[in-house]
Amino acid sequence: MYGLFLRHFYLITRSFPRVLDLVYWPTIQITLWGFISNFFATHTTYYNNAVGVILTCAILYDFLFRTSIGFNMLFLEEIWSRNFTNLFIAPMKIGEILTSLVATALIRALIGLIPAVLLTSPLFGISILDLGIFLFFLFLSLYLFGITLGILVSAGLLRYGPSFENIAWSTMFLLAPFGCIYYPIEILPEVFQKIAYLLPLVYIFEEARNILINQTVDIQNIYYAFLWNGVYFVLSIVLFYYSFNVAKNKGTLINMGE
């Protein structure tokens, strides 16, 4: 019995991502639900005139989640199936690997999104299409950010190996409190607000609520969302190439999946 305990204890103590994973989930869950509860307790009439706002934001967030996780899954599946080395000895440029994963992640996310969008109307009388033409920009922005997170996590997998897998599942939840998905940014403490403004998410969800509740469009929100997306996307690509080079020096590529 003690042996089995030791087996898992050694595993946890030898892997920083695993320790982080243990601390991380309760912290994030409490933070996120704390802000949501706080918001509903102090702004009981905020959503009175826009029933579909929460559901619309949930669909938008789910699209982001599916895109990011979808990208990570494509990468992880190659590790789990021990096919990783085969891929990296195929004559493919890193850019080609990333492009194919980006395109496949989009298809995966759309397969999940389309039924969800179609179901909201008959079930709840709500259509996400109420966001109009700007829905396309919001989705595009979320897709870019989801892909960016996917590339960042994949860079971590290259750099640190399969133990980074737990981080892959949790990136979206880490950002959820700062993304202001279900509540306006004002609900966050000032320090958190400063962090939130550095992410494209807050601009996307603020704008979705703005369109649905105020029936107006603030182009500046969309502009800032794309601006930050551009910054993080370029950063993620640079980091991926850097991690690939580190992996080539450390030997992670040959041990991956073993």
Next chain:
Amino acid sequence: MKNLVEVKNIKKNYGKNEAVKGISFKIKEDEILGLLGPNGSGKTTTIGMLLGLLKPTSGEILINGQKLEGNRIEILEQINFISPYIELPKKLTVKQNLTVYGKLYKINNINERIEFLSKKLRLEGLLNSITGELSSGQKNRVSLAKALINEPKVLLLDEPTASLDPEVGDFVRSFLEDYKKEKKISILLASHNMNEVTRLCKSILMMKDGIIIDKGNPDELINKHGRKNLEEVFLKLSRSKNELN
């Protein structure tokens, strides 16, 4: 005969640990070079460097006259690799897997190539089978088909017959001998199966602690060390201090 592989004084350090300490060797076309050595001797690291998965700390690798550094993609088109430690996606059928790799290696006539390889490797009845449901011997032949999908000039084999029964092992060895003769390719064979190495290789490199401690053809090595077979030579060299750099 032309040298298809030229390794010039390559070293690989992992921090302070020197995994490979400056080795050089060549593999001619139509040659199988055996790479022997105890675990941790630097064989996998050497193969990793030849595949471009590891960056040498110093030294140079040339494949078919081209430097690996700076020509990774062009060189990967000409080489391939098989190891029991890597697998193909388990949920895809054999044909789907071979098609995927045919596309990745930009093969023009994929179906013809798959048909040719499936005949040669006794895979005709397995093309529509799920890869993960195959036996070890069948999976091994599928991996070999994947490794030959691009008609490589250089084939790197890491324990290609590990965990195979004697019949399948013999089939794979005969196939490799015939294929090498027919296509004039270079093969680097890392193996712990001394009978296999004796049968397939005209020349052998013995590695230990990151250096080449001896080299020659199997008979030469057996005579030189006064042993009955290659396994005894391997044991002697593995247990002795390094003899030759």
